[in-house]
Amino acid sequence: MGLERDTIVAIATPAGRGAVGIIRLSGDQAVAIATRHLVWRGASPAARQLGRARFVDGAGEVVDELLAVRFPGPASYTGESVVELHGHGNPLLMERIVAELVRSGARLARPGEFTERAFLNGKVDLTQAEAVGALIAARSEGAARLARRLLAGELGAGLAALREAIVAVEAEVEAAIDFPEEEIDPAGGARLAARLAPVEAEVARLLAGHAAARHRIDGVRVVLVGAVNAGKSSLFNRLLEEERAIVTPEAGTTRDYLEGRVEWAGVEVRLVDTAGMREATGAAERAGIERSRGEAEGADLLLHVVDATGGPRAVSLPERPTLVVWNKVDLGAPPPPAEVGEAVACSARTGAGVASVRAWIVSRAQAAAADESVACLPRHRLGLEAVARGLRAARQGLIQGLSPELIAFELRAAQEALGELIGERPPEAVLEQIFSRFCIGK
Ligand SMILES: Nc1nc2c(ncn2[C@@H]2O[C@H](COP(=O)(O)OP(=O)(O)O)[C@@H](O)[C@H]2O)c(=O)[nH]1
Ligand SMILES: [Mg+2]
Missing domain, CATH: 3.40.50.300 (P-loop containing nucleotide triphosphate hydrolases)
Incomplete structure (x- = not known):
């Protein structure tokens, strides 16, 4: 669960003026840092309940009159302790509040860092994390609907099931490597190939609907x-x-x-x-x-x-x-x-x-x-193509009676490409690419 991470802060609402401006804090010190600046009107509120407070700076001067709420981890957006301050949507006031919170120990969040933490803390898989960006960016009702399906975990769950099916076949192939007496005879090869066929078909279906999803x-x-x-x-x-x-x-x-x-x-x-x-x-x-x-x-x-x-x-x-x-x-x-x-x-x-x-x-x-499929982002296509290549090679290898080492290699490649899509052990560069496209405060 939650590793020890510093506490981040950002304005979560769009730049400019509005009736309400929301500032978000996340991390172990979120409550401690916020509390230092809040003077409650009445008793301090329970978790997940809004309370009225004055936000004061280090010298005790009132900066804004606002509503504050805390979400204790792990049942929060990021999985960490989260505080939200709902003040007046004036950029000058909000920036001053953020500056005060930084002075008290918070750090300015990078773009997408709240969602990145949700991912790193296991709240969502990678396909769901990037769905947040897609949902915010959606420009039509249809695009938003697709992003909501992604956010609900439809793709991640589907890919995880495919991966399990591949791992099961891979285990049998590995057994043939470790115990030569369990070699894969032609009938066994055909049987394993038949188990891969529906997995391959599902990957093909997701890929076929990718172009439509881009539209x-x-x-x-x-x-x-x-x-x-x-x-x-x-x-x-x-x-x-x-x-x-x-x-x-x-x-x-x-x-x-x-x-x-x-x-x-x-x-x-x-x-x-x-x-x-x-x-x-x-x-x-x-x-x-x-x-x-x-x-x-x-x-x-x-x-x-x-x-x-x-x-x-x-x-x-x-x-x-x-x-x-x-x-x-x-x-x-x-x-x-x-x-x-x-x-x-x-x-x-x-x-x-x-x-x-x-x-x-x-x-x-x-x-x-x-014919849109929920595999709607460019990263999904690249990943699924790698999965399809591995599966095709493995299935043909099984039918042709190639060495189990070769078949296991291809299955592992397919299975790892799926893992990467879901976000298991994601390379730093992939995370950087995904989250840097978000806006700050998300
Ligand atoms: N009578 C008539 N004139 C049109 C029609 N459509 C465009 N025009 C006229 O044709 C000229 C060129 O139009 P424009 O839209 O600039 O054409 P473009 O060069 O293809 O962009 C203008 O004088 C328009 O008013 C039409 O349906 N009927
Ligand atoms: Mg013209």
């Missing part, structure tokens, strides 16, 4: 491309429901790409407006067109905006699901001909057909995010 968290990138003056910026503004991009009758108005975020049906959609494709007339426009190509390459979905009344049309596009937006139909243009493929007749000027464009994006974006 859920990062959003689906929808890039508007097309010739100059087709109406891309007008449509971009319509979809965002705000006048973001500059629209003019002049060709080549948009030179840089613009990005806007919307949340539709639980999926974050990142709309990107680009410079129209044509032979550029100036250096800035040429650079803009280069960027347009880059953006189109990075797109999940493309909206190819076409001026239905004619005008330039030639643009070469990368292979992506594409909707042709047959724009300016208010000018009496004919409907889109069949050969343009999936198309919607639209007028960015009147708004006709824009709902259909949006519906297409929503259905594609939902489809992209639909």
